[in-house]
Amino acid sequence: MPHSKMTLLKAKYPTIKEIRKSIIDDIMNQLTINKVYIALDNLELYLVIDEAITNAMEHGNVWDHNKYVHVMVQADEKQLYVTITDEGKGFNHPDSHATPTFQPRGRGIFIMKQFAKIVWNKKGNSITMAIPTVSR
Numbered sequence: 001m002p003h004s005k006m007t008l009l010k011a012k013y014p015t016i017k018e019i020r021k022s023i024i025d026d027i028m029n030q031l032t033i034n035k036v037y038i039a040l041d042n043l044e045l046y047l048v049i050d051e052a053i054t055n056a057m058e059h060g061n062v063w064d065h066n067k068y069v070h071v072m073v074q075a076d077e078k079q080l081y082v083t084i085t086d087e088g089k090g091f092n093h094p095d096s097h098a099t100p101t102f103q104p105r106g107r108g109i110f111i112m113k114q115f116a117k118i119v120w121n122k123k124g125n126s127i128t129m130a131i132p133t134v135s136r
Contacts (some may be wrong), residue, residue, distance in 0.1 A: 003032035003076035003077045003078060003079075003115075004076060004128055005074040005075065005076045005081065006034070006074060006075055006076070007071065007072065007074050008027075008030040008031070008033075008034050008036065008073045008074060008075060009026060009027060009030045009073040010069045010071070010072045010073075011026065011050060011071050012068040012069065012071070013068060013069050014065055014067075014068060014069075015056075015057045015061040015063055015064055015067050015068065015086075016057075016065060017057065017063070020050055020053050021059075022045055023053055023069070023071060024050060024053070026071075026091055026104050027049060027073050027082065028042065028045070028046075028072070029131075030073060031073075031080070031114060034075070034102070035136075036075045036080060036133060037133060037134050037135070037136050038080050038131050038132065038133050038134065039131065039132040039133070039134050040115055040131060043129070044115050045070070045115075046118055046123055047111065047115070048082075048083065048111070048112050048115045048129060048131070049082060049084075049129075051086040051108040051109075051111050051112050051114075052082070052108075052112060052127055053069060053071075053084055053130060054099060054108065055064075055084075055108050055109075055127075056069045056084050056085070056088075056125075057069055057086070058125075059088065059091065060086025060087065060088030060090075060125055061086045061088055064089065067086070067087040067088070068087060068121070069084060069085070069086055070084070070085040070126075071083070071084055071085075072085075076116065076133075077133070078132065078133060079130045079131065079132060080130070080131045080132075080133055080135060081129070081130055081131075082128070082129045082131070083118075083122075083126060083127070083128040083129075084126070084127050084129075085125060085127075086125050086126075087124075087125070087127035087129075088125050090121075090123035090124030090125040091124040091125075094125060096098060102120075112127075115129075115131065116129035116130060116131045117130040117131075118130075
């Protein structure tokens, strides 16, 4: 039987680089309020979410302040699901993008895959990161 998901946060934020931390704070506050504990520490979670939000703002919305980043956070008994959707045209997302690189660009997806199971929608403008929860 599938686990039912509880929605913890559903919001949209303008594409403004300086508000990324406040978006992550909103997510972390909802985890605390709802007593959702995950297998990552706060720094790892911050890194993963920041990468996804930055990619959405930079590559998806091309820093267009008239476009939004949509955030949905859900949890069930086993996973936390963080979905970040931009208003861009999307991209082709083969697994080859997940190879490590030491260039200044292209590390985000590789980093996210180290901490979460990630999937994209067909268009390529929405990523969902599944992170295992733990009981306390």
